[in-house]
Amino acid sequence: MLAFIALLALCSVYLSTVAAQAAVELDYGTFIGVEDSTTGVTSFKGVRFAEPPTGEFRWKAPVFPPTTQLGTVNASAFGNACIPVPQSTVVAGTSEDCLFANVYIPSGAISNSSLPVMVWFHGGGFQTGNSRANAIPLMQAAPSPGMIFVSFEYRLGQFGFLAGSTFAVANGSLNAGMLDQRTGLQWVQKYISSFGGDPTQVTIWGESAGAGATMFHLIANGGDQEGLFRASMGDSSSLSFMPDFDSDYLDGVFDLFASSAGCSSSSDIMACLTAADANIIASAGTQVLKNRTSTLFVFAPCIDGSFLATRPVEAFASGAFSQVPVLFGSNTDEGANWSAELPNPAANTSEPNATETTVYNFLAGQWPTLSNASFTAALELYPLTDYDNSLSLQGQQMYGEARYICTGMMIAAAATRQGFNSFQYHYDNPDQGSDHGADLTGLFDSASGFSGNDSALFVAMQQYWASFVTAQDPNATDAAAWTTVTNSTSGGPRILLHPGALAMENVTDAQAARCAFWHSISAEIST
Template sequence: MAPPRAQLIQLVPMKRGGSEDDNTSQADLDLDFDSAFGDESEPLHGDLGPSACMQAPARDQSSGGSRLRPPSPPLAPLRRRKLRSNCLSLIGIVLGLLVVLAVIISAVVSTTVYWTKPQAGGAEPVDDISNGPFIDLGYATYVGKALSVYPPSDDGGSSHNTSAAPVDIHRYLGMRYAAPPTGEQRWRPPALPHEEPTLQKATSFRPVCIGLEVTPHPGSDQDEDCLFVNVWGPANVVKSTTSLPVWVFVQGGGYNANSNANIDGADVVARSNGSIVFVNFNYRVGLFGFLGVPADNTTTSSPPEISANFGLLDQRALLEWVQKHISSFGGDPRHVVVHGGSAGAGSVVLHAVADGGRDEGLFAGLVAESLYVPTLPQCTEVAYKFWRAVDAVCYKSSKESWSVATALACLRLQTLSVLQDLVNVGHPLQYHGEDCPGKPLFYWGPCTDGILFADRPSVAFQDGRFVRVPMLYGVATNEGTLFAPNAASQDEVVQFVLNNFPALAADDRGADAVRKYYPRLPPLPEHNDWFPTLAQVFGELTFVCPTINILDVVAAVEGKASSPLYAYRYAMEDPSTVASGLGTVHMMDAAAIFGPGNVACCPPASYTTDDDNDSNARNGNPGLVPVMMDYYLSFVRTLDPNTYRSAQSAEWGTWDNKSRLVITSGRDQVMETVPDDLLVRCRVWLDLADVTEQ
């Protein structure tokens, strides 16, 4: 049986400093009481008030000694336990208050960061990118630049109306819309962009896709890693509420280069008073965009039909990116106008007939500026280009010694420099591997794959397999002069046509048509006698007649229920190009559409100089800038070039009765009917489309 607690106290040995009668120190008492009362977790009893804390320990006098007797209650341990308990409580309260304070501070900081972080609609232009406007695309967050842009002036040229209120614009440059098409991703359809955990800079243009015969070097503005998109839009965007028309521009370059890259869209957004979103982008070209991979019966790889036309698949991926993300910039994915120039125009026409002409909602309107339609052979017919590439870098003399999979793996292992030096170059082999006397203008290009493009454009349009949307087509008066060699004889004219449309060589009708319908024309300055004829035949065969024939076919298929069709002929004459014998050249209107300071190269000097010394510049070429810009902006905004056209411009009629607008100057636009002799020549080329493969 355990002894009572009072007895336990007496059994504790006492520390003595002298005789048994010596007084016990307070430290000894403290030690004894601590030992006697054991675990602090036991409940304490008795008066713990101030008077109790001041009592001294009592001594037992009945035994005649100085032995301690148990105090009632034990005071020193109670005091320490009370203090310890109070301290613990106080610490707990302080810690709780600190936690609450930390939560409050965190909430305040988070709220402040959220509301001060620039959203899609507002930040001042600063050098620190972390303070620029942000856009969250899910896979990456990009920071762009805030601009304040005066709208282009009604006087034209590069002038701006500084008396008007500037338009606040957010610009995002060099955002990825697809994964880098390098290494194992070479010659594959574009993949989704990789996720980026850190903030991405979008304040400068990124490299464009490397073209034919370009030497890569560090710091070059061309690269294989090039699938980037640029967006300009108004700053006052309310996400999920703002819904503006979207203008997507597809650059040209003959499918062998990105030649209209990095057009600055700030002026067209400012001219619209912040009423549109403008987009342009890069896509693969040349070897990397249009190497047709032949069938390989020895593997289970994807069919060869989806292993070609990679540049066009890039474009389609961009249009899908716009559908998914453009609302974050304030754009309306249901109102996208896709506008292409040259090969870009050829591209948008191909997208109109892709997938059998099924409307996938990628665009609501189409603009084809200087439409370029080369030969589009079956992909199987240009397989020799693939094997020529393999022979050039993999050191095998016969394709029989390689499977397609092995050969493709070898090509993917090559450095960019090797491929550029030995493969991505022009070659006199243009068709079926046969030699021709001279290199074609554009060695690489799309092919009819049987899946994405079931047939050539001319066939698809005649069969009614195209997307029904309002369309606008434009050509220059002298489309062919920039491309034609300086021919001195009719034979040179014929041979150049056959080089670029090689199937015509096997059909006498082609050479006969050139000789019959294209006699020698009056001479032009600085050129040989047959240059004007060659420029005319190549311009009509490649640009002008495909435009007229498509317009005719669409109008005939659709009848009176057709979506509106608009056409124009650009006839502005710049003194320098006229003096050099070139006239109104291919894509000369681009510098007026976007503004002469916003295109990459060579706007006519007369766009910024009033040759007629007219004070308002309306009778000179500078006046064409606001006229063309407003026609295009009106079509982008309303699918009608008249709704917001410039006050000085003419009413633009539709293609009814083969009517098109002729644009000469800021005050000179008039409707004309396409001349009969041109219609006859275009019909000849339409009848030969199965040979030209257009």
């Protein structure tokens, strides 16, 4: 009998120990995570990191730290994603109340583990996407004792990036979606140690708009990262049109949005918009996109005069950015298929009657201030004969380099000029594709699901990315050594991520010249 009682006591201690490993107590709630013995990862999903940005807090900076006491929270399922554009109604799984984090830790991590932290910002043009990434392959690739992976939701589209003179005068928070991200980084500083993380070892990472976001965090506040991160990574950083908050362009977007929401005739337009049902706000954003038939992403970060006061090209040229190690890069076919998505045939280079004017219309839809003179100059650098006389391929290369490829080169070169370790990559995979976003297959999917050279490439990529987080130096077992950038103009050399051909390569003079051109007209096109 005594032995049985002792066994019960032992089991009780064991169960409480397991429960303690899967529970984290913060000052506003206790979060119960899920420990997966198969993967060796414990997850905490749907962790609120700020007060809901609803009601009077719509279009306001997030309220942090959270003030509402949550009690015990079952953190086994993702929280609501932020409402994307175009989504005309609030559907299940999305909500204005969406400021949630997901935290993945090595099972057995305790509050004093002091593990490095990777923070992920999702892509989607600041209009779509969510934080539900598969962190397991990267976590398993991290050198012992491992790392922590955190992802954040942030407000999208008209909920996160509405601007204009009327909006600003009414004290709407400009770039609210970026402020959500910044608040997420503040949450990490305050609370990640409770999950076993080290707040001094945070690396921010994102893809597409998420990589654009890591770029913006580098230049925010004049380059003061406020101790929020020690390194930055970006896959296909987006160099989008970035007008002043009170520009005619953004005033026009706001007016169209307010009209679509039924508030343009109100004596207090912002009060009307703030009081409107979320379904009306969602529908109005969709109507704006339907009206801008040549533009891929209408809602995006703008120059707000404070948090983002300088555009990227100027900031990186002048050295006014956070002085931290960086890892940035892009894919071969970044510009593929974008024009074909546009409903305006005059800007769709896939149309059978397309001309070079169509290519210009496509580019001008993304950078509305691009002049015909600058486009004509660009044609000299992108002769049609270099692209099999295909207007679609010509426009693809122009867009891919101007928006994504040249941005990574710019950031890598700038960090090198400032004396910080800088790494650049070029993803080129004919097996799985090299379009925009294709590299994420090699980072978030299990390499065991692929064979041969693809599997080996993806194993190496996951190790490179994870080791940059843990040691600020991308290394992989039995793979090419990834060396730092030494050319402070082109951002080369860079590693070629190609199945069966992992190696360092130089940036060609021709590509460097094309990128220099796009950055030389940054004042004209507001980049």
